[in-house]
Amino acid sequence: RCASGATAPATAGGWISTTSMVRDAMSPRNKTGLFTRVDVPLPGDVVVYGDRGGKQGHCGIVSAWLWNRADLDDVWTGLTVIHCSAGNYRRTGDAIQETSGAFFAARGAIFARYEP
Numbered sequence: 593r594c595a596s597g598a599t600a601p602a603t604a605g606g607w608i609s610t611t612s613m614v615r616d617a618m619s620p621r622n623k624t625g626l627f628t629r630v631d632v633p634l635p636g637d638v639v640v641y642g643d644r645g646g647k648q649g650h651c652g653i654v655s656a657w658l659w660n661r662a663d664l665d666d667v668w669t670g671l672t673v674i675h676c677s678a679g680n681y682r683r684t685g686d687a688i689q690e691t692s693g694a695f696f697a698a699r700g701a702i703f704a705r706y707e708p
Contacts, residue, residue: 610649
């Protein structure tokens with residue numbers, strides 16, 4: 593997606609990609625940013641990692657986070673994410689799936705909140 597004007601991310605020439613989402617979330621909040629990094633996800637937040645090592649990044653939407661105080665140190669416990677991928681399609685015949693957050697945790701993903 594390409595954003596223009598005041599909502600355009602400072603990176604990627606206005607295009608919103610996984611890499612620009614991470615850069616935006618990791619930089620200090622400013623009026624042109626769209627994403628703010630959060631430590632504790634809520635349903636509707638984004639989980640994302642950017643491109644690296646010649647491979648595409650990936651993102652999904654947090655659908656649930658079931659936690660108890662004993663697990664608070666590990667935000668990935670009880671996390672479910674809705675995302676679309678070829679791997680999901682190969683496994684299930686449907687690219688859009690709700691899965692655990694383990695896939696994202698293993699790739700160093702961050703949580704971000706969309707705040708235009």
